[in-house]
Amino acid sequence: MTNIEDLIATANRYDRQELIQGWNQDILKNSKIIIIGSDILANYVALNASCLGFGEVEIYGTGKIKDSIQNFKRTVSKENSDYSEGFLYYNFPENESKVKGIENITSMMNQEISIKGINLDMSYGFNWSVIKRPTVIIDATNNPISKYKALSYAKTNNIPFVSVSSNSKIGKIGLKVPQDEKDENYENNLLFHDLENKQGEMTSMIMSALAVDEARKSLMLLPGEQKLDDIVVYNKQSNQKFDLAEDLEIKDEKVLRNKHILQIGAGSEGNFTALGFVIRDVGKLTLIDDDVAELINLNRQPFLYDGVDQPKVQAAIDKFKRINPRIEYEPIQKRVGLDFESYFENNKPDLIVDTVDNNKTRALLNYFSLKYDIPFISGGTRYNSGQAVVSIPGKTACLNCKVDIDKMALDSYTPQSCILAAQPSVITSNQIIAGLMVEEAERIVAPEIYGNPTNKIIKYISGESLRLGLLPTIERCDCNKNGYVNTWVDKMKHLYGG
Ligand SMILES: [Zn+2]
Incomplete structure (x- = not known):
């Protein structure tokens, strides 16, 4: 008979997700996910993918941890904070590579997997020729050129590709899997040309979790699930939230400061x-x-x-x-x-x-x-x-x-x-x-x-x-x-x- 001590003795960090019918942690453990980007979306995507337990997580992006990210903390400034470039940099000084900062914190969040931050610009097509083949790719930039290069690589190599972008008002994700029936028009829509500004702090929290889940589904579909067939939108300007309507004119203001x-x-x-x-x-x-x-x-x-x-x-x-x-x-x-x-x-x-x-x-x-x-x-x-x-x-x-x-x-x-x-x-x-x-x-x-x-x-x-x-x-x-x-x-x- 099982008793509490036995349950505790055999507990592991994936216990709660391994209770899900059809879940096979080994599929994730044997997978390598590539994340493109070094702003807040990539922060959330890397955090989420690390917790889920993809065996290898590689984050490709450029950019240094800005003074402003660290500076505002030391001053009791009246200015609002700005985390659009991420929040996982607190162990690192300014001017370090952002992807290294992400690697540092997510590696502590899950020590059982391999996480690497690699300072490389993947919107430069040649760089795709030097990487080791991944199992799935998530582009978490707001850069259509980056997405185009990643999608091209994914198609050539028969790898599932998830595209996610956000600004302070709207977030979008879409999926392209090998051998699906999607046409060029759909693929072009995955580049999210309309989302080229800085990334949104909360839209990114929501959309990044959906993005990693679509990556997981592309490798391990559970009973009752289907792969994403269309672009999913979260839109703060719409009363219905999940369509493209522009009912509201909103600004991005930090309104909780005195609350x-x-x-x-x-x-x-x-x-x-x-x-x-x-x-x-x-x-x-x-x-x-x-x-x-x-x-x-x-x-x-x-x-x-x-x-x-x-x-x-x-x-x-x-x-x-x-x-x-x-x-x-x-x-x-x-x-x-x-x-x-x-x-x-x-x-x-x-x-x-x-x-x-x-x-x-x-x-x-x-x-x-x-x-x-x-x-x-x-x-x-x-x-x-x-x-x-x-x-x-x-x-x-x-x-x-x-x-x-x-x-x-x-x-x-x-x-x-x-x-x-x-x-x-x-x-x-x-x-x-x-x-x-x-x-x-x-x-x-x-x-x-x-x-x-x-x-x-x-x-x-x-x-x-x-x-x-x-x-x-x-x-x-x-x-x-x-x-x-x-x-x-x-x-x-x-x-x-x-
Ligand atoms: Zn009531």
């Missing part, structure tokens, strides 16, 4: 929402989680590296402080229960962000949101899907009215230890949903700049042809004043040991 975000959960989704808030210059970030980092977390919680056996909140914040030291960080190692109410009696955060993995805590956070009149973003993922839901008391329906969270909490209530309740989990869905949550956070605090947050449920489904979409839901409720709040504790308190 306090209370984030509950420093796990898979939480690593990425927190990174997003760090990159977007949040004023204060309170990070709450009672867990301690374990080896089996590291395939999807990249910032816990070298923090195994430490509290997750501390391991994560240690890294975030180095990426952006100007933020006020408040780590709290604690499980959020009914007694957490005292926090809201003494603090008024601007936003509650839920990245927990259980409906019991989600239901409780919805109650706190309604009672203390604080906007709330809730995110949840499975290995092949995820969703994000925004609730603003008095303006939108609450999480309970949108997804019946109280009933789900009551139905699912069985006390279980974490390792026995092991669920399959992978980095992709967490990174995508987290990126979309941070985007909604900026809309909640600055609708005049980014447009209103969506009142629909944001969905990611790996097996759907378009991958991303919005689901309609109930739009309004008055749970904040109809007595729901007053009776909630009596109805639910047995779940929280109250």
